[in-house]
Amino acid sequence: MVLVRQEIGDVLRDFRLQKGRTLRQVASKASVALGYLSEVERGQKEASSEILASVAEALDTPISVIMREVGDRLAVIEGLSPVPDNVPDELVAEYDPSLAVR
Amino acid sequence: MVLVRQEIGDVLRDFRLQKGRTLRQVASKASVALGYLSEVERGQKEASSEILASVAEALDTPISVIMREVGDRLAVIEGLSPVPDNVPDELVAEYDPSLAVR
Numbered sequence: 001m002v003l004v005r006q007e008i009g010d011v012l013r014d015f016r017l018q019k020g021r022t023l024r025q026v027a028s029k030a031s032v033a034l035g036y037l038s039e040v041e042r043g044q045k046e047a048s049s050e051i052l053a054s055v056a057e058a059l060d061t062p063i064s065v066i067m068r069e070v071g072d073r074l075a076v077i078e079g080l081s082p083v084p085d086n087v088p089d090e091l092v093a094e095y096d097p098s099l100a101v102r
Numbered sequence: 103m104v105l106v107r108q109e110i111g112d113v114l115r116d117f118r119l120q121k122g123r124t125l126r127q128v129a130s131k132a133s134v135a136l137g138y139l140s141e142v143e144r145g146q147k148e149a150s151s152e153i154l155a156s157v158a159e160a161l162d163t164p165i166s167v168i169m170r171e172v173g174d175r176l177a178v179i180e181g182l183s184p185v186p187d188n189v190p191d192e193l194v195a196e197y198d199p200s201l202a203v204r
Contacts (some may be wrong), residue, residue, distance in 0.1 A: 002165050003151040048148055049105040063104050064176035071170030078164045 002077055006043035007070045008052070013041040015059050015066065030058035104179055108145035109172045110154070115143040117161050117168065132160035 016026050023041070027034040032051055039045040040055075047055070056063040075081060118128050125143070129136040134153055141147040142157075149157070158165040177183060 001152065001155045004154050004165060004169060005151040046148065046150055049107040050103065052106050053103045062177075062180045062182055063106060064173055064180045064182055067106060067169065067176050068173030071166055071173045074166035074169050075164075078166045080164055080166055 002074060003043065004070065004074070005040075005046050007073045007077075008047065008066070009041045009043035011066055011069045011073065012055060012059070015061050015069075016041075019059060021059070026055065026058045030054040104176060105145065106172065106176070107142075107148050109175045109179075110149065110168070111143045111145035113168055113171045113175065114157060114161070117163050117171075118143075121161060123161070128157065128160045132156040 016023070023038055024034055027037040030037070030051070031054060036045060036051075037055065040047045040051070052066075053063055056066050059066075118125070125136055125140055129139040132139070132153070133156060138147060138153075139157065142149045142153070154168075155165055158168050161168075
């Protein structure tokens, strides 16, 4: 089962790291507990829409940018890749099985 | 504050109606309570990732398709329209202030 919270967590962490911020900085700016944000990033807790909005704001990233990235990653997981894929699946699987279309 | 659950609810309802299904049919197929699904569609309840996956499956729609539509609608709300916008903002604001870029 493909879980949305897993991708949301990954995307939030990736955006945070891209911006060179610590969990502590983002949690503080978003007024959420550090442990809670950490669990959200690891896909262990569902973030409410209010928390998502606060964290997105703390990351200076529109929530739409985050959710589109989530949608794109889910599409890759579901084999509905967002970009035209011209590489034969066999070759992809050979080099990186985790990227193979299921 | 832009709330993700509001868009998720709207998208789930729109996909359901597009497919000509009733709340009862989808709730039953997804094994969720009818009242709960109704609240999710109205943006009043957060759906867990497991429930989202079940409802998406009951709608025969990949969860990535649902989440990308959510992302696109959030982008419109945030004025980051997913499609090139050739209409001058002043004109948009004149005809429908709710669509004006903030």
